[in-house]
């Protein structure tokens with residue numbers, strides 16, 4: 546496909562992190578020339594080819610563009626990153642066409658299966674497939690690609706409050722235990738995890754105590770030192786207000802949505818892990834959410 550528009554050479558590019566180079570873009574009388582780094586894995590080269598085709602067909606991409614894998618090693622203009630994003634978008638749409646993806650998403654409730662199918666059918670890397678799939682899904686979804694008990698990469702859909710686990714950290718099998726769905730499948734040596742997180746938790750608390758009492762009891766129960774309690778309760782309050790204002794801004798601002806937002810925010814925080822794991826955590830959150838939305 547690319548060969549119809551350019552002279553293509555595959556060769557080992559000895560500069561670290563260079564995926565490809567595109568020369569003579571929109572130069573009158575010259576045919577564009579593309580160099581693909583042959584030392585990259587096959588799926589990566591395939592994506593780079595589609596990316597270079599993007600540079601060739603997008604009218605305002607001109608001159609010579611060197612494609613770097615690693616943004617930190619490049620000093621370049623803002624335009625460069627705009628062009629890169631545009632070429633990546635072009636490549637993603639070319640390799641993973643929207644009509645096919647739309648059908649796939651509609652017919653496959655299991656997001657991990659959908660992810661795997663995109664990798665296999667479209668011959669793209671698990672990372673490229675996850676980005677494309679993630680960009681088309683609604684909020685409150687998180688994914689992790691697990692390899693050798695590590696998070697190889699991760700992400701979340703736009704508007705999701707919870708953070709995805711950091712790349713190249715140990716994979717925690719208890720991640721997102723509060724999710725409403727957890728889908729997993731195996732792709733070669735990788736495990737593809739997708740979680741759907743709650744966006745509405747419509748529960749009531751049967752605990753007769755007011756929230757202040759519940760909070761004091763939890764803080765004491767989980768063994769926070771007396772002199773640290775004030776500071777600890779301030780961070781709890783900070784997380785609560787963040788969840789509440791997120792729902793105020795992006796609504797709906799109801800007790801059920803604020804409760805769900807709190808679950809996503811609190812489970813994100815390593816320092817509040819035992820707080821969120823306490824049996825009365827939900828009682829506290831529900832009471833606070835109810836009060837904040839009255």
Ligand SMILES: [Zn+2]
Pocket residue numbers: 596600610611612628629632
């Ligand atoms: Zn590029």
